[in-house]
Amino acid sequence: MESKLMLYNTLTRRKEEFVPLVEGRAGMYVCGPTVYGDPHLGHARPAVTFDLLFRYLKAAGYKVRYVRNITDVGHLEHDADEGEDKIAKKARLEQLEPMEVAHYYTERYHRAMDALNVLSPSIEPHASGHIIEQIAFVQRILDAGYAYVSNGSVYFDVEKYNAKYNYGRLSGRNLDDIVANTRELDGQGDKRHSYDFALWKKASPEHIMRWPSPWSDGFPGWHMECSAMSTRYLGERFDIHGGGMDLMFPHHECEIAQSTAALGCDSARYWVHNNMITINGQKMGKSLGNFITLEELFTGSHKLLAQAYSPMTIRFFVLQAHYRSTLDFSNEALQAAEKGLDRLMKGIEALGKIKPAAASTVDPAELERRCAEAMADDLNSPMVISALFDWVRIINQIVDGQQTIAAADLEALTATVRRYAFDILGLRDEKSAGTASGRDYVTPLVEMLLAERLKARAAKDWAASDRIRDGLSAAGIRVKDRKDGSDWELE
Numbered sequence: 001m002e003s004k005l006m007l008y009n010t011l012t013r014r015k016e017e018f019v020p021l022v023e024g025r026a027g028m029y030v031c032g033p034t035v036y037g038d039p040h041l042g043h044a045r046p047a048v049t050f051d052l053l054f055r056y057l058k059a060a061g062y063k064v065r066y067v068r069n070i071t072d073v074g075h076l077e078h079d080a081d082e083g084e085d086k087i088a089k090k091a092r093l094e095q096l097e098p099m100e101v102a103h104y105y106t107e108r109y110h111r112a113m114d115a116l117n118v119l120s121p122s123i124e125p126h127a128s129g130h131i132i133e134q135i136a137f138v139q140r141i142l143d144a145g146y147a148y149v150s151n152g153s154v155y156f157d158v159e160k161y162n163a164k165y166n167y168g169r170l171s172g173r174n175l176d177d178i179v180a181n182t183r184e185l186d187g188q189g190d191k192r193h194s195y196d197f198a199l200w201k202k203a204s205p206e207h208i209m210r211w212p213s214p215w216s217d218g219f220p221g222w223h224m225e226c227s228a229m230s231t232r233y234l235g236e237r238f239d240i241h242g243g244g245m246d247l248m249f250p251h252h253e254c255e256i257a258q259s260t261a262a263l264g265c266d267s268a269r270y271w272v273h274n275n276m277i278t279i280n281g282q283k284m285g286k287s288l289g290n291f292i293t294l295e296e297l298f299t300g301s302h303k304l305l306a307q308a309y310s311p312m313t314i315r316f317f318v319l320q321a322h323y324r325s326t327l328d329f330s331n332e333a334l335q336a337a338e339k340g341l342d343r344l345m346k347g348i349e350a351l352g353k354i355k356p357a358a359a360s361t362v363d364p365a366e367l368e369r370r371c372a373e374a375m376a377d378d379l380n381s382p383m384v385i386s387a388l389f390d391w392v393r394i395i396n397q398i399v400d401g402q403q404t405i406a407a408a409d410l411e412a413l414t415a416t417v418r419r420y421a422f423d424i425l426g427l428r429d430e431k432s433a434g435t436a437s438g439r440d441y442v443t444p445l446v447e448m449l450l451a452e453r454l455k456a457r458a459a460k461d462w463a464a465s466d467r468i469r470d471g472l473s474a475a476g477i478r479v480k481d482r483k484d485g486s487d488w489e490l491e
Contacts (some may be wrong), residue, residue, distance in 0.1 A: 007270050007379075008324060008378050020062070021237060024063060026063070026240065028053070028065070028066045028238075028239060028240040029069075029229075029238065029240070030068045031068075031071075031251070032069045032070050032124070033071065035106045035109060036101060038108055039294050040291035040294060041284055041291065041294065042277050042283075042291055043109070043294070044116060046242070047116065048118060048319065049274040049323040050066075050242045052319070052379055053242070054119060056375055056424055065122045066122045067121060067230060068121040070124060070126045072087055072098075072126050073085065074201075074219050074224070075222045077089065079250070081197060087102055088207070092208075102126075102128070112294040115294070115311040117311070117315060119426075123233050125232070125233065127229070128209075134220040135220075137224060138154050138213075139214070141261045145157075146257075146261035152202030153215070154215055155192070155199065156196055156258065158257070159175070165261075168253060170271060171248050173253075175195070179193075200215055200224070201218045202215070202216035207219070223255050224258065226251070226255050227255050227259050236265075236267060238268060241255075242273070242274075243274075252271065255267075256268075275325055275326045276327075278326055278328045279304075279328070280328075281328065297309050309334050310430050311430070312428060314334075314337075316427060319385065319425055320381070321382060323379060323381070324378070340385075342490045346488075346489050347391070347396065347417075348417060348429070353399065354399060356410045358404075359404060360405045360406045361405075362398070362404075367387055367390075367413065367416050368412075381425060388420065391413070395413075446472065446477060446488055450486050452464075453465050453469065454486065
């Protein structure tokens with residue numbers, strides 16, 4: 001791919017050409033899930049977004065190290081410095097060990113990601129497995145003078161940091177605004193200021209998850225794990241840090257502060273954030289209780305769902321919107337995605353049936369150019385899909401004999417379509433691969449009915465032909481007659 005990749009960098013608020021630290025190599029860290037509940041539609045968006053970036057960088061020839069963490073300790077309720085650990089709370093309620101909870105939901109997350117055709121990252125570190133690195137990182141911040149110990153806990157000194165560096169440069173907030181919008185909370189008496197945040201927390205007697213440290217038996221702050229693990233596997237300076245826009249403040253802002261205080265510079269050069277999935281304009285999330293799990297989507301078992309939706313329908317739904325735009329959930333939008341995906345897969349299937357002609361009336365280089373330009377322009381997946389749809393129409397014209405394509409051009413077109421649809425967008429044909437909910441029973445039945453209809457048409461039994469077509473239409477299947485037979489698609 002010759003197009004230069006332009007990525008929107010949240011830190012600078014503009015699109016910038018991606019120039020890696022090491023030529024031909026790309027290092028990317030993405031915040032993964034906190035594993036205390038089933039993965040939901042809100043988890044699908046960052047997973048698919050950064051899978052798209054991972055796939056694109058690899059297709060562009062980069063050797064990519066993609067690190068996506070598992071948060072299994074330190075993420076307290078309400079994303080605050082007080083309260084119960086989310087995983088420990090779930091363990092207490094279900095009378096399990098915290099690591100049982102973490103393992104169970106990590107496995108559930110992996111199965112959902114497999115269904116969505118999200119590639120495994122290069123490294124998937126767990127916060128609980130990197131306590132030593134986190135303690136060392138806290139010590140570096142203390143040694144640099146940007147943290148203080150209070151009653152066995154260690155807190156980041158935001159005011160002192162802000163005097164030299166700019167706290168709030170990622171999220172666009174300034175310290176005065178943060179002070180004005182931060183109320184003093186009970187239980188935060190160990191902090192000098194309410195906006196200071198925990199690097200290490202002394203564990204209360206009932207707190208199960210605890211480790212020895214120079215300051216107390218306790219556990220790391222939520223933000224600390226990402227600073228420690230990203231630099232552990234990607235180096236003190238690396239290329240891309242990704243995550244959802246909801247993590248920009250305080251999580252990513254605190255990461256930048258921690259890394260800058262310890263290392264003298266921010267670790268990540270490009271900060272990339274996907275926007276939220278909303279329901280009726282409200283962010284979808286566990287804490288709001290308005291989420292739909294991926295399993296509920298795949299089975300249609302949630303009260304808000306009109307039907308089940310396949311994993312590839314969900315992936316296509318996510319990719320149809322640019323990753324930086326909000327994506328509002330509705331049955332209508334998912335049903336439209338289902339029809340669009342079916343249309344695309346039918347086009348790719350038809351491509352395999354084309355018999356080449358002596359000469360071409362079409363130029364497949366146009367599709368490659370459009371797709372390459374769209375992906376290089378901040379991963380514009382909707383424009384890639386639009387280009388593919390335009391060529392599905394052209395493919396159908398070739399099948400119908402309205403256009404022709406020579407063998408070399410057919411080979412090039414097939415390679416381009418498959419590269420963008422399957423390798424980069426990460427879609428797959430669920431009819432041939434099987435779906436999460438089981439075998440595809442529809443295709444063989446429809447094909448059998450169309451074969452009977454073809455016999456009826458050959459016998460000029462138009463009534464029988466129409467009856468089969470109308471019956472399929474009533475079942476939501478549109479029949480398209482061609483010179484050499486019939487094709488079908490979901491309406």
